[in-house]
Amino acid sequence: MHNQNQNTKAAKIAVVLTDPDDWTANAFLTSIRKRGANALPINLSTLSVSVSTSDFSIFSTDLNDLLELDAIIVRDVGISSSLEQISFKFDLLRLFETANIPVMNSPNAIQNAANKFFSFYLFKQAHLPIPRTVVTSDLGVAMKAIEEFEIVVAKPIFGSQGKGIFKLEASQPDLKQKLATLLKERGVLYLQQFVPNHGRDIRVFVVGEEALGAIYRISQAGSFISNLSQGGTPLMCDLTEEMRALAVNATKTVGADFAGVDLIEGDEGLFVLEVNATPSGKGIKVTCGIDVTERIIGRMFERGLRV
Ligand SMILES: Nc1ncnc2c1ncn2[C@@H]1O[C@H](COP(=O)(O)OP(=O)(O)O)[C@@H](O)[C@H]1O
Ligand SMILES: [Mg+2]
The missing domain is CATH 3.30.470.20 (ATP-grasp fold, B domain)
Structure with a gap:
């Protein structure tokens, strides 16, 4: 049924975003429209779900048939104020996937990549070169790692845009105090050898x-x-x-x-x-003139929309 519809009706592709003025989000919308499809900006925090024994729906104030989408591009899931909110957003993406709506990047890929510890484990398994890294909640283990690495970069496991990143040196006199404060704040320390x-x-x-x-x-x-x-x-x-x-x-x-x-x-x-x-495409567009969103949307069409 749906295939027939697709022949007569333009595909409906959502772009998950939080900032309507974001360059990359707008470039995705434009690249989708250039292909003759309908482009729909969606902020995951505006979606609601209703579930009962016999029914299930995902809706927002302006949209009531989100399970009819043909594909979803994720520009940006957004910073969430709670574990529950971020978990719900990723569950929504997983639900779209189980409804056979291609989600690009997949929630699994976004989660793997966003996690600076788990992604490093995957890189190691794939024999990719990575700086030495210790993750610990034990102050003694942290101190030992810094002595060995001499200079470390402390990062949040889930962080981006260079936020919350500090350089710490084995020789600094206030090292133990700094680490203790950071550990109290984060619950776990991610310490990477400075390259x-x-x-x-x-x-x-x-x-x-x-x-x-x-x-x-x-x-x-x-x-x-x-x-x-x-x-x-x-x-x-x-x-x-x-x-x-x-x-x-x-x-x-x-x-x-x-x-x-x-x-x-x-x-x-x-x-x-x-x-x-969930990278920005602006830097590479401005510097090299490459609009990556056209290529990403191209790949989405090549791989096929919802069937
Ligand atoms: N181990 C390291 N050695 C030297 N510089 C680093 C190291 N890790 C991060 N940096 C610097 O900090 C920046 C941000 O680190 P990154 O791991 O990419 O986190 P984010 O997700 O915040 O971008 C990098 O682009 C690089 O300039
Ligand atoms: Mg980075």
Whole structure:
């Protein structure tokens, strides 16, 4: 039945977003419309569910047939105020998937990528180079790791945009106090060996099996964090085979269809820092002129909409 409808009616593709002014969200909407499909912006926090023994529906004030969507692109799930809210948002994405609506990136891939501990475990299993990392709630273990690593970067396990990232050094006199405070705040410490670098990292954009382009992100003077949202400056980067292979493999390892992969150049080669499965496409558009959203929507159509 639905296939017949698809022949006569334009496909309905939702873009999950939180900021209606976001460049990437708007580029997704435009790329969908260019293909002759209807593009629907949706904020997951506006959705409601009704479930009973015999019925199930997902609805919002303006939409009452969300299970009729033909595909979903996730730009941004949004910061949530509680574990319950974030869990509900991911459950909604999982429900769409079980209703045979392709969700890109899949909630599983987004969760794997967002988790800086679990993704590192997956990278290790896939033999990808990663900086040494210790995750612990034991202050003694944390102190020992810092002594061994000499300089560490403490990160939230779930974090983004360079927020909540600190450099700690084995030689600093207030180290134990700082760690104790951080541990109290976070409940668990994620400590990664600092990779000495040239004040920049590399953001590679991957769609499917292909690395489309990359930018260096040069950190602001006095900072070691190169995220554009932290004042980093983008610069075109010519992809090497090593960069391509690492970025494509890292993307595949978390199960993502598209991603922004952060690499850092150490003395002995490249390391994977993270895979972002809800990346911004703005930096690479502005710097290299590549609109990744067109390629992502292209891939979605190639893989097929709801059947
Ligand atoms: N181990 C490290 N060594 C050196 N610099 C790092 C390290 N980890 C992170 N950074 C710097 O901090 C930035 C943010 O780290 P990242 O792991 O990508 O977290 P986020 O999700 O906040 O972007 C990186 O882009 C890089 O500039
Ligand atoms: Mg990053």
